[in-house]
C-alpha cells in the first residue's frame with residue numbers, strides 16, 4: 368500500500384485545494400481500512416492534521432463527547448467547513464463555449480498531436496471529444512443546434528473526409544470527425560509541409576539579396592505559368608484585357624467594335640505615348656526601409672505581365688492560383704509580387720487602383736460602377752503598395768494604358 372503518498376491533508380485556512388467534505392471522505396476511506404470503531408476511529412483523524420493549522424487548532428478544542436462517534440465528529444467538522452457550491456455555468460456560457468470550440472479546428476492543426484486527459488491524440492480527435500463534451504454540457508449532444516457552425520468551419524480536409532457521411536446531431540458529427548480516414552489527415556499534413564517548404568526555400572533564396580533581382584521568384588512563377596509568354600517584357604503599349612464579359616476588346620482598334628445603342632462601353636486601346644494623368648496617392652500600409660524600397664523597385668516587374676490574349680489570360684490565372692497557394696493567408700505584402708491582369712497599366716505609373724488603367728484617378732474611374740472591369744482586391748492592394756512606397760516614378764517613361772470610351776454610335780475617342 369502507498370498510503371503515505373496519498374495521505375490527504377487539510378489546513379482549513381481557505382488555501383486548501385480540496386474541500387472539507389472531500390477531505391473528510393478521503394480520510395474516512397482510509398480509516399475504514401484500519402477496522403477501528405468508536406473513539407479509536409475518530410482519534411485516527413489526528414494522523415491527517417498539519418501542525419499549526421486552523422484545522423489542528425479546531426481538533427484540539429474538541430471535547431471527548433464531540434469525538435465519541437464518527438457521525439457526531441463528522442457533523443461538527445462539516446459545520447465548521449461547510450461545502451461551498453461552485454458557481455454554476457449558465458446555459459448561455461455553455462453554448463458560448465460550444466460555439467467557440469466549434470470553429471476552433473484549423474487546417475494547420477491536422478496531423479498534429481495534442482494531450483487530452485493525459486493521452487496524446489490527433490488534434491481532430493481531441494477536437495471531436497471536446498466538442499461532444501461541450502455539446503453534452505450544453506444539452507445539445509442529440510441536437511443539431513449550432514451544428515451548422517462546425518460544418519462551415521471545419522478544415523476542408525475534414526469536410527472531404529466527411530463526404531458521404533450523414534449526421535444530424537453533435538454526437539454523429541463528432542463521431543464521424545474522429546473516424547475521418549487517417550490518409551486524408553496525412554495528405555493534409557503533407558500538403559501543408561510542402562507549402563511551407565516552398566515558402567521557406569523561396570524566401571531563403573531572396574533573403575541574402577541586397578539589390579533588385581528577385582528573378583528566383585519570377586522564375587518560380589514563370590516556370591509554372593502557361594503558354595510561351597512567360598517572360599514577355601512589359602510592352603509600352605499593352606492591348607486591352609479580354610475579360611469574358613467584354614468581347615472584342617483585346618485588339619479592337621479605336622472605334623472598330625460595334626456598340627449596342629445606349630450602352631457606354633470601355634475598351635483598352637493602343638497607347639499613344641506618355642501618361643498624362645496620375646492617380647490619387649494613398650499612404651503605404653507600412654513604411655518600408657530604403658533597402659526594402661530598393662528591393663521592391665526590383666520586384667515590380669519580376670512577374671511576367673502576360674499578353675492580353677486567351678493564352679496570356681490563362682497564364683495569368685495560373686499565376687494567381689500559384690500566388691494564392693504560396694501565400695495561403697492571402698495577405699499582399701511588398702515582398703510578394705502580385706500577378707497583374709493582362710492589358711492593364713504597369714505599376715507605379717499613376718494608374719487607377721480600381722481598374723488598373725492610366726488616365727484618371729479612382730474617384731473619376733469611368734468604370735467605377737461596373738465591377739466586371741475592376742481589378743482584384745489583391746492587385747489593387749499591390750498597386751497601392753507599390754505606388755505608396757515608390758511613387759509614380761515612371762509615369763513619364765512608360766506609355767500610358769488608358770481606357771477607350773466607345774460612344775453610342777460606335778465612334779471611339781481616346782480618353
Ligand SMILES: [Zn+2]
Pocket residue numbers: 719720721722723724727728729731732733734
Ligand atoms: Zn479606373
